[in-house]
Amino acid sequence: MLPLWASILLFFPVFLVICMVSALPGKSSIREARRAGLRQFLVGSAWMLFGSLAFSLISKWFLGRAPLW
Amino acid sequence: MNLALLAQKGAPLVVLAGLLYFLARANPRQRVAVLLTWVLPGLGHWKIGRKDRALWFGGLIIGLFLLGLVLAKFLCVSPFDRHPIWAIAQAPGGFLVVLTWLATRGLYLTSDNPTYTVGCLYVGVACLLNLVAMCDAWDLTEAPAKKPEGAV
Numbered sequence: 001m002l003p004l005w006a007s008i009l010l011f012f013p014v015f016l017v018i019c020m021v022s023a024l025p026g027k028s029s030i031r032e033a034r035r036a037g038l039r040q041f042l043v044g045s046a047w048m049l050f051g052s053l054a055f056s057l058i059s060k061w062f063l064g065r066a067p068l069w
Numbered sequence: 070m071n072l073a074l075l076a077q078k079g080a081p082l083v084v085l086a087g088l089l090y091f092l093a094r095a096n097p098r099q100r101v102a103v104l105l106t107w108v109l110p111g112l113g114h115w116k117i118g119r120k121d122r123a124l125w126f127g128g129l130i131i132g133l134f135l136l137g138l139v140l141a142k143f144l145c146v147s148p149f150d151r152h153p154i155w156a157i158a159q160a161p162g163g164f165l166v167v168l169t170w171l172a173t174r175g176l177y178l179t180s181d182n183p184t185y186t187v188g189c190l191y192v193g194v195a196c197l198l199n200l201v202a203m204c205d206a207w208d209l210t211e212a213p214a215k216k217p218e219g220a221v
Contacts, residue, residue, distance in 0.1 A: 002183050010140075010187050014194055017133045021126065021198045025205040030121050 015048075016041050080157070095207070102206040107163040110199050113206040122209075126202040134165055134195035141188025143173045150174075155189055161203070162196030 002010070016037075023037030024030070095103065098117070106113030111127025114120070137145065146169040148156035159166045178185075 002187070007187075010184070013136065014133065014191055017129050018194065018198065021129050021201050024122065024125060025201060025208060030125055033125070 012045065015045065019044065096210070096212055099207050099210045102210045103203050106199065106203045106206045107161065109164055110202050114202070114209070117206070117210055119209060122205065126199075126205070130195050130198050130202065131165070133191055133198070134162070137188045137191025137193075137195060138169065139188070140184040140191060142176075142178075142182055142185070143169075144176055144178055144182075144185065145189040145192050146170045146173060151178075152189070155193055158193035159196045161199045162192075163199070166196060 019041040020034065020037035023040060024033040027033040027036065091103070092100075102113035102117050104113070105116050106126075109127070110130040111123035111125075114123035114126060144151065145155065146159060146166055148159070148166075148170060182188075
């Protein structure tokens with residue numbers, strides 16, 4: 001089984017390619033698509049890291065609570 | 070009827086309907102461009118003279134495909150023997166997938182590979198991204214809509 005940091009690192013290349021490829025249709029030039037894809041990658045990665053961190057902290061808090069019954 | 074059975078029976082019908090729609094709607098230029106893109110990512114764009122887009126799609130998609138193959142130690146493309154479920158995702162990969170399948174048919178898993186699943190995912194995503202390239206080729210070869218009479 002891969003450690004968590006390796007899974008996170010392996011996620012970035014595939015997400016970058018998804019963003020870059022999906023940015024091209026509808027754009028007239030590669031330069032425009034590259035800029036849009038990179039922005040999508042950076043914003044998407046930040047949101048995903050933030051979301052996973054928040055989810056992890058909430059889960060940790062929830063699981064650490066004393067049972068109600 | 071459960072969901073898995075519905076997907077199993079419904080998926081071929083959806084693919085068939087999509088194919089019939091493609092054949093009925095496409096003009097000859099579109100058919101050639103989309104089919105060539107299915108055969109090899111970027112080839113359809115190259116044929117219609119959009120070489121920059123061909124290199125972009127081809128480089129990214131084939132690069133991701135090869136990276137996935139290396140991570141999975143060339144064992145992740147096997148539509149009938151090892152894991153047919155990934156074949157659904159790999160179907161848009163066309164010639165790349167068929168070639169890899171034929172070339173790696175004799176390989177067997179002999180040791181534990183922690184990146185195997187990641188490799189399968191990379192290859193599956195690369196093949197699915199070829200659908201985006203096919204849609205782009207379709208879009209670029211679509212005949213422009215005729216202006217109505219009297220329009221300026």
